[in-house]
Amino acid sequence: MSDTAVFALDPAQRRWCGELRALAAERLRPLAERSEPGRVNRPLVEALGELGLLARLLPADGSVHALTLCLLRESLARECTEAETALALQGLGAHPLVLAGTAAQRARWLPAVRAGRAVAAFALSEPEAGSDAAALSLRAEAVRVAGGADGGESGDAAARAGDGPRSGRGAPDEAGTAGWAAGGAAATPTAAEAAATPTVGEAAAPAGTRAVRPAAARGRGGWRLTGEKCWISNAPDADFYTVFARTGEGARSRGVTAFLVPADRPGLTGERVEMLSPHPIGTLTFDGVPVGADDVLGAPGEGFRLAMRTLNLLRPSVGAFAVGMAQAALDAALDHAAHRTAFGGPLKDLQSVAHRLAEMATRTEAARLLVYAAAAGYDAGAPDVALRSAMAKLLATETAQYVVDAAVQIHGARALRRGHPLEHLYREVRAPRIYEGATEVQRTLIAKELYR
Incomplete structure (x- = not known):
């Protein structure tokens, strides 16, 4: 495995992430709340197009940046997982077209996908x-x-x-x-x-x-x-x-x-x-x-190679989705522990709760940095991108499962009520450990790559 550069977001990237979270909370979440479960939410997809987010995901020049995609998915996931998923699925379905489509195929479909008028x-x-x-x-x-x-x-x-x-x-x-x-x-x-x-x-x-x-x-x-x-x-x-x-x-x-x-x-x-x-x-x-x-x-x-090229780009960003959910759960747990009183004081003063919050925060930050490093490696053309992508998806999705579950435990029964944000996250967080390469598959890929 090649050396991993020390990574930190610059001020412009941090501002953009903040803007994305505000858009998700103010513009996208209301649309998501009106969706019918199990159906494509076309008004939500169209809003992603109108806001220019699909164009960032599928730029006209074809130069998809993995780090941009990760920041986009993490920021949306912190505020509205439905918007994040709608955006990610457009990228997954259309990215093979970006990579290998003819000029006619691209002209026919990509403008409509970027505008949110066609679903891939x-x-x-x-x-x-x-x-x-x-x-x-x-x-x-x-x-x-x-x-x-x-x-x-x-x-x-x-x-x-x-x-x-x-x-x-x-x-x-x-x-x-x-x-x-x-x-x-x-x-x-x-x-x-x-x-x-x-x-x-x-x-x-x-x-x-x-x-x-x-x-x-x-x-x-x-x-x-x-x-x-x-x-x-x-x-x-x-x-x-x-x-x-x-x-x-x-x-x-x-x-x-x-x-x-x-x-x-x-x-x-x-x-x-x-x-x-x-x-x-x-x-x-x-x-x-x-x-x-x-x-x-x-x-x-050559179709299988095309599928793997698509997944190598998307795998780190699945990790970013997971990091966004983990951060949302951590934020909820920190707020609850600061204001909920028990045994004569706030929960955060109980050592068992404080240590769990510390573990949640540490794991979330470690997963975030590995995701960013994998994305930066993809953008730089690193030769070990398959290894980095597998590690990022593995650690981030497993971390998100742990953090969401720990946040539910800190909240107690109230987090299990239908409609509670953590109840929603608890249902959302399980699938990423399976799709686009299950946890066990990622470990197998990592082990093989270590001996290349």
């Missing part, structure tokens, strides 16, 4: 591929073009036929697609397989347009996605999904391709799942969903 989602996990993400089994089956190898419309036209604004949903700013000719193609089916495979291309292209048939797609009609995704944040309400599917270029991680799939594609359905925390999470079912070369993010077979 990241679809990696499956019923049998959670922590072992490389074991995913969603199939992307190559299909032939209607009319033979050189005749008829391409699979891209069929895939695009249903694309467009959905009722009550965010609309792309700009329609249109571009040819894709990077990095190879999916395996060509045998004659027997082709005869048994449904064709793509029967649907006409939108009026006034002509389907683009890139060289890499000639002789085939794209793919059909078949299988299931689960634990997908923003499903089934998102406007598009970054979907990782097995196209067969190699075993495990080498055979995964990323696709940008609009939510109104035929064959794509979803259901909501009720969770401990009231965030939008659901399952997605793919029943022969058509995708074409214009929907590929990056190159076939």
Whole structure:
């Protein structure tokens, strides 16, 4: 592991964090309080766009700064966890598009995502591929073009036929697609397989347009996605999904391709799942969903690498989310211990309570500094970013669980009442120890990286 620089925020960064907390308390929390549990809160997402926070998360020049993202998430989490989560999920779903999208894909979706008019989602996990993400089994089956190898419309036209604004949903700013000719193609089916495979291309292209048939797609009609995704944040309400599917270029991680799939594609359905925390999470079912070369993010077979690049950026900021929750719980505990009297004086004068507060504060600050160091390392291009990111997420999420639980203990029964801020945090704090790499996975990653 490389040396970690001593880190401290400068005055401008501290002022910005204070401004973010004020925005979260005054502008975003009222919107969050009016949300329906388990549904995407579109007014809240739109407010994040109007305030320019989504543009900070997904800048137009593509230069996402991990430290900026961490400060943003920590500050929002201290005042409004729903706003923090809505912002983070936009980043998770859209960052693969920033990293690997074509100019046409970016022009079509990113302006709407930054404005809060379109909702993005990241679809990696499956019923049998959670922590072992490389074991995913969603199939992307190559299909032939209607009319033979050189005749008829391409699979891209069929895939695009249903694309467009959905009722009550965010609309792309700009329609249109571009040819894709990077990095190879999916395996060509045998004659027997082709005869048994449904064709793509029967649907006409939108009026006034002509389907683009890139060289890499000639002789085939794209793919059909078949299988299931689960634990997908923003499903089934998102406007598009970054979907990782097995196209067969190699075993495990080498055979995964990323696709940008609009939510109104035929064959794509979803259901909501009720969770401990009231965030939008659901399952997605793919029943022969058509995708074409214009929907590929990056190159076939490179999807798993794209997923890991996205998670390496987001992991430290998951730690920042956890630090924000820990700080909110610590603030509540400090205030309560100063004003609650018992045994003839304030709780803070009891040694057992004072020592616990000291431990809570020390762990929170240690987690914060590790998160900042990991983010700074990412921004500096440090070679050990995977190690730093795993350490930051591990320590911060475990610390937040401890601090929130300790704050509940200091408050007593009142913190368990529905609607109490700590009751809310207690439900929120559990999930980050699982998603985007469970605690056990982070320890495994750290151990492997130590021997590189």
